Amino acid sequence: MPMTRSNQLPGGSQPVQQKFRRVSRLCVVVLSFGLVGPAVERVAAASPAATPTLTQTGTKKGVAKAKPRRYSASASRSRRARLARARAVARVRQWREVAQPRFKMSDSGEWVPDVRAAAAIIYDPETNEVLWESNSQDPRSIASITKVMTASVIFENNPDLTREVTIERADVSHANHTYVRAGERVTIDDLLHLTLVASDNAAARALARTSPLGTSGFVDRMNEKALELGLEHTTYADSSGLLSANVSSAYDMARLIAFASNDERVSSIMRKAHHTVLTSRRVVNINSTNQLLAKGDVDVRAGKTGFITKSGYCLATLLRLPQTNQQVAVVVLGARSNAGRFMETRHLFNWLSGRMQALNLLSTAPQPVPQSQE
Numbered sequence: 001m002p003m004t005r006s007n008q009l010p011g012g013s014q015p016v017q018q019k020f021r022r023v024s025r026l027c028v029v030v031l032s033f034g035l036v037g038p039a040v041e042r043v044a045a046a047s048p049a050a051t052p053t054l055t056q057t058g059t060k061k062g063v064a065k066a067k068p069r070r071y072s073a074s075a076s077r078s079r080r081a082r083l084a085r086a087r088a089v090a091r092v093r094q095w096r097e098v099a100q101p102r103f104k105m106s107d108s109g110e111w112v113p114d115v116r117a118a119a120a121i122i123y124d125p126e127t128n129e130v131l132w133e134s135n136s137q138d139p140r141s142i143a144s145i146t147k148v149m150t151a152s153v154i155f156e157n158n159p160d161l162t163r164e165v166t167i168e169r170a171d172v173s174h175a176n177h178t179y180v181r182a183g184e185r186v187t188i189d190d191l192l193h194l195t196l197v198a199s200d201n202a203a204a205r206a207l208a209r210t211s212p213l214g215t216s217g218f219v220d221r222m223n224e225k226a227l228e229l230g231l232e233h234t235t236y237a238d239s240s241g242l243l244s245a246n247v248s249s250a251y252d253m254a255r256l257i258a259f260a261s262n263d264e265r266v267s268s269i270m271r272k273a274h275h276t277v278l279t280s281r282r283v284v285n286i287n288s289t290n291q292l293l294a295k296g297d298v299d300v301r302a303g304k305t306g307f308i309t310k311s312g313y314c315l316a317t318l319l320r321l322p323q324t325n326q327q328v329a330v331v332v333l334g335a336r337s338n339a340g341r342f343m344e345t346r347h348l349f350n351w352l353s354g355r356m357q358a359l360n361l362l363s364t365a366p367q368p369v370p371q372s373q374e
Contacts, residue, residue, distance in 0.1 A: 118334025125258035143306030146241030178202035
């Protein structure tokens with residue numbers, strides 16, 4: 001019975017069988033020249049489909065697949081502990097870097113502060129006098145210090161603080177920092193506390209959205225009010241401060257924090273270190289982002305923090321001097337760390353306190369009686 005040749009091997013696809021026949025013919029040619037080892041290796045490298053390999057999982061594929069890592073509770077706890085230690089070490093390093101104040105010689109030959117922040121100022125709101133400054137007129141992003149103007153505009157219309165507002169999904173979307181959830185009902189009073197105490201971005205958005213002006217009209221009013229107050233370097237783009245287009249200067253923010261503090265409804269909130277918020281679903285305890293309130297060794301009359309990458313770490317405060325009960329605005333913009341904005345503010349406040357104490361001693365010291373000449 002005559003033998004017939006099949007064009008396709010059993011169980012194989014046409015492309016694979018064609019590659020197999022080509023490899024076989026090449027091997028026959030190579031064998032005739034006695035170059036089996038190197039040639040076959042080259043052919044195998046050029047035809048991966050014809051020479052499958054075993055992977056780590058035992059399957060026939062060209063690329064090995066690693067086995068999935070199994071979850072370990074102990075390993076997860078260890079990773080969290082390492083991250084916590086690393087953060088603690090970083091915080092200690094930041095505090096050490098700014099623990100000591102720096103000074104420099106002024107043009108008048110006086111030793112004055114030399115801050116590490118991009119801009120800073122000490123301002124007397126009673127006399128409108130700049131007691132010390134560094135780049136205080138430079139426009140910079142101010143981040144959540146924006147919320148001081150947000151609160152000031154809200155109180156212009158004497159709002160019903162007991163009125164409840166429903167948080168919408170747009171309020172919390174990409175808010176970065178918020179305690180509220182979509183669908184919850186929160187009073188205007190609690191939204192103001194969330195905005196000024198905890199620097200809650202969704203709360204600031206909800207205040208603007210539900211105001212009689214609406215979101216866009218509210219931002220327009222913020223800019224109008226800045227012009228009315230003579231804040232020449234100040235422009236607002238949103239009510240929360242998340243947008244880097246919220247721009248001002250240390251000088252303008254010193255004037256704004258002093259103005260806002262004249263309204264006890266605003267300043268009393270900014271002086272709170274803690275607050276309890278009651279939503280329609282939960283009880284939420286919040287802490288102030290202003291760490292100067294934690295120790296209580298500085299008499300803080302008002303204050304607001306701010307941070308986004310563009311602005312750096314910012315702080316606007318109104319502080320009361322212990323010797324004279326005089327209030328001064330101290331603003332630090334563009335500090336390099338969270339610790340930096342608070343320590344730089346303390347350094348400026350301590351320098352001014354020491355200077356005022358020295359001036360008081362000089363003014364109360366007995367003056368020598370001039371002797372008559374014969």
